[in-house]
Amino acid sequence: FLGAGGGNDIQWCFSQVKGAVDDDVAEADIISTVEFNHSGELLATGDKGGRVVIFQQEQENKTQSHSRGEYNVYSTFQSHEPEFDYLKSLEIEEKINKIRWLPQKNAAQFLLSTNDKTIKLWKISERDKRPEGYNLKEEDGRYRDPTTVTTLRVPVFRPMDLMVEASPRRIFANAHTYHINSISINSDYETYLSADDLRINLWHLEITDRSFNIVDIKPANMEELTEVITAAEFHPNSCNTFVYSSSKGTIRLCDMRASALCDRHSKLFEEPEDPSNRSFFSEIISSISDVKFSHSGRYMMTRDYLSVKIWDLNMENRPVETYQVHEYLRSKLCSLYENDCIFDKFECCWNGSDRQAIFNRTVTFFLPPLCSIVMTGSYNNFFRMFDRNTKRDITLEASRENNKPRTVLKPRKVCASGKRKKDEISVDSLDFNKKILHTAWHPKENIIAVATTNNLYIFQDKMN
Amino acid sequence: DTQEKETITPERAEEAKLKAKYPNLGQKPGGSDFLMKRLQKGQKYFDSGDYNMAKAKMKNKQLPSVGPEKNLVTGDHIPTPQDLPQRKSSLVTSKLAG
Numbered sequence: 001f002l003g004a005g006g007g008n009d010i011q012w013c014f015s016q017v018k019g020a021v022d023d024d025v026a027e028a029d030i031i032s033t034v035e036f037n038h039s040g041e042l043l044a045t046g047d048k049g050g051r052v053v054i055f056q057q058e059q060e061n062k063t064q065s066h067s068r069g070e071y072n073v074y075s076t077f078q079s080h081e082p083e084f085d086y087l088k089s090l091e092i093e094e095k096i097n098k099i100r101w102l103p104q105k106n107a108a109q110f111l112l113s114t115n116d117k118t119i120k121l122w123k124i125s126e127r128d129k130r131p132e133g134y135n136l137k138e139e140d141g142r143y144r145d146p147t148t149v150t151t152l153r154v155p156v157f158r159p160m161d162l163m164v165e166a167s168p169r170r171i172f173a174n175a176h177t178y179h180i181n182s183i184s185i186n187s188d189y190e191t192y193l194s195a196d197d198l199r200i201n202l203w204h205l206e207i208t209d210r211s212f213n214i215v216d217i218k219p220a221n222m223e224e225l226t227e228v229i230t231a232a233e234f235h236p237n238s239c240n241t242f243v244y245s246s247s248k249g250t251i252r253l254c255d256m257r258a259s260a261l262c263d264r265h266s267k268l269f270e271e272p273e274d275p276s277n278r279s280f281f282s283e284i285i286s287s288i289s290d291v292k293f294s295h296s297g298r299y300m301m302t303r304d305y306l307s308v309k310i311w312d313l314n315m316e317n318r319p320v321e322t323y324q325v326h327e328y329l330r331s332k333l334c335s336l337y338e339n340d341c342i343f344d345k346f347e348c349c350w351n352g353s354d355r356q357a358i359f360n361r362t363v364t365f366f367l368p369p370l371c372s373i374v375m376t377g378s379y380n381n382f383f384r385m386f387d388r389n390t391k392r393d394i395t396l397e398a399s400r401e402n403n404k405p406r407t408v409l410k411p412r413k414v415c416a417s418g419k420r421k422k423d424e425i426s427v428d429s430l431d432f433n434k435k436i437l438h439t440a441w442h443p444k445e446n447i448i449a450v451a452t453t454n455n456l457y458i459f460q461d462k463m464n
Numbered sequence: 465d466t467q468e469k470e471t472i473t474p475e476r477a478e479e480a481k482l483k484a485k486y487p488n489l490g491q492k493p494g495g496s497d498f499l500m501k502r503l504q505k506g507q508k509y510f511d512s513g514d515y516n517m518a519k520a521k522m523k524n525k526q527l528p529s530v531g532p533e534k535n536l537v538t539g540d541h542i543p544t545p546q547d548l549p550q551r552k553s554s555l556v557t558s559k560l561a562g
Contacts, residue, residue: 020559029559045560053560076561084508091506116506178503197503225499247499279475280482280489284498331474334481456560 010373010446011408011462012396016070018055019455021400031451033438037101037109040352040442043071043449044111045456046096050080052113052166054124068445068460075124077166080115092117098183100192102205110169112192116179119194121170121205129157175201175211182232188239195232195244202256214262215244215254230345231291238297245302249286251311269311271318281333281342289345294371301374303348306330308376308386323386323393326378328416328427341379341432348376352443377436380425381452382412398436398450398457408462 020029028049035044043055056074083092093116102110108125133155136144178196185192193214194201200215215232219225227248235241240256252265273282285305293300299320302309306327309319325346329336336342351373377383378395386393395412402409415424438451446461472480483489 018560020562028556031560045558047558047560049556049558051558053558073561076558089508089510091508093506179505222500225503228499228502277473277475279473279479281475281479331478333475333478334485337482338485454559 012459013406013462014403015460016458025454029454032095033099034440034449034451035099036440036442038103040444044099046099048095050094052079075164075166079113100183100185112183114180114183119172120168122166123169124166127163130160131155132158170208172208184233186234186239195229197228200232230288233291236293236297245288245291247287267316269316290347301348303346308348308374325384346377346437349441351441375439377439379432380430381434383436383450398452
């Protein structure tokens with residue numbers, strides 16, 4: 001991190017970048033979600049064109065100890081198509097809002113992908129052998145003339161070039177009147193929730209024709225609508241607990257054992273606001289765009305327009321930590337409202353959960369999950385990391401100019417006002433079209449995936 | 465952040481700027497109108513009756529065409545089949561996989 005640090009500071013280096021180089025970005029290529037699977041071997045992206053691209057980390061080359069495996073394309077498929085609901089005169093975008101991986105149970109991989117209205121369960125499986133030597137068929141599939149068959153033989157499996165196939169196994173449709181913003185798989189690995197602006201539904205992964213409504217905040221009179229649901233997530237360990245955040249900056253924790261419809265929260269997390277500081281923008285910038293539990297489930301992190309907040313589940317009245325992502329934007333809110341940037345939905349993520357310690361090169365043991373670093377995106381293709389222990393933070397840039405592998409990324413600094421130092425960027429020079437909304441951290445290693453508008457960057461820590 | 469009573473917070477200063485530009489801006493920014501707009505994302509309008517009546521009325525003249533902002537329905541503009549999104553499927557592979 002900034003300055004010389006202890007041995008724990010991560011030195012981030014460019015590893016790879018995926019996507020087109022040209023500045024003319026096609027709408028369909030805009031990346032809308034990024035997610036590692038549970039082992040970190042697979043990295044999925046979804047885009048506005050409804051496509052999913054999955055990358056696979058190559059097996060580590062034992063002789064090449066200075067870098068971890070690269071991510072190469074493993075599978076790509078069209079997950080969702082654009083639709084037009086003629087009954088409601090509603091255009092349904094094919095944009096993938098979220099991808100969530102299921103934990104691996106067998107050889108195949110499964111993920112849930114969702115657009116505004118429909119969730120799909122995809123099975124991604126490998127085929128590396130095929131049967132050959134049928135009795136009644138030629139190798140090209142044509143049927144043989146039965147009169148020419150004079151012997152009987154058993155077909156055998158022979159190796160073939162690896163083929164990765166994606167097939168939709170379940171389609172969970174017609175359960176959301178409003179636009180789905182979140183999906184979250186339960187720790188029971190059997191159920192999952194989907195949340196739209198006003199409702200949250202509970203599904204069973206095997207059952208597509210039914211879902212249970214567990215939260216409904218739609219007012220009887222829509223004129224009385226004051227807040228919407230912005231994100232929702234299941235607790236990582238308690239299968240009965242989930243949280244949802246709102247456009248008013250509150251988080252509600254609900255327990256499904258309390259009642260079938262969890263309209264009454266068990267806990268309400270809200271930071272008191274100083275009424276004298278209230279402005280036209282207060283509510284808009286307090287709207288929570290993402291909520292993520294820590295791996296232990298003891299904490300949760302929320303992202304609003306200007307900050308990241310860490311909440312202790314045992315304390316509802318205020319966050320335990322607040323990190324300013326880009327406070328210098330507070331004096332630009334007027335223009336950010338005019339260009340709609342104030343409504344940008346940034347996500348946030350924790351560092352990976354397992355930390356491996358190598359002890360005299362023969363014994364390795366796993367340190368307990370730490371969740372000590374949080375990462376989130378900003379503008380100008382900057383992204384930020386905050387170390388909860390050292391209280392240090394860093395700003396890095398995802399740019400093709402920094403793409404020398406194993407060269408440590410140079411920290412960036414934004415000059416809010418006054419005299420701009422060399423190498424600093426002034427707030428007015430920031431490119432607000434270059435937003436990093438989606439980032440992901442490998443579950444076990446210090447590898448991060450950062451999505452700019454249409455490119456995917458992978459950074460790794462410098463291994464020595 | 466400590467502010468003297470006389471000085472205005474940066475947020476309030478920005479608010480003043482916005483209100484100076486748009487004096488009719490509603491009092492409740494996070495209220496109904498703003499949220500309703502969010503809920504109505506994707507709403508399009510096409511009525512075949514309206515469309516055919518308008519065509520008959522206009523006879524040979526051109527129907528008022530849609531302006532640059534396709535989603536805005538203004539004046540005599542009747543959404544035409546041309547304005548509606550074509551049901552298309554993206555056959556092009558993502559450039560991330562290229």
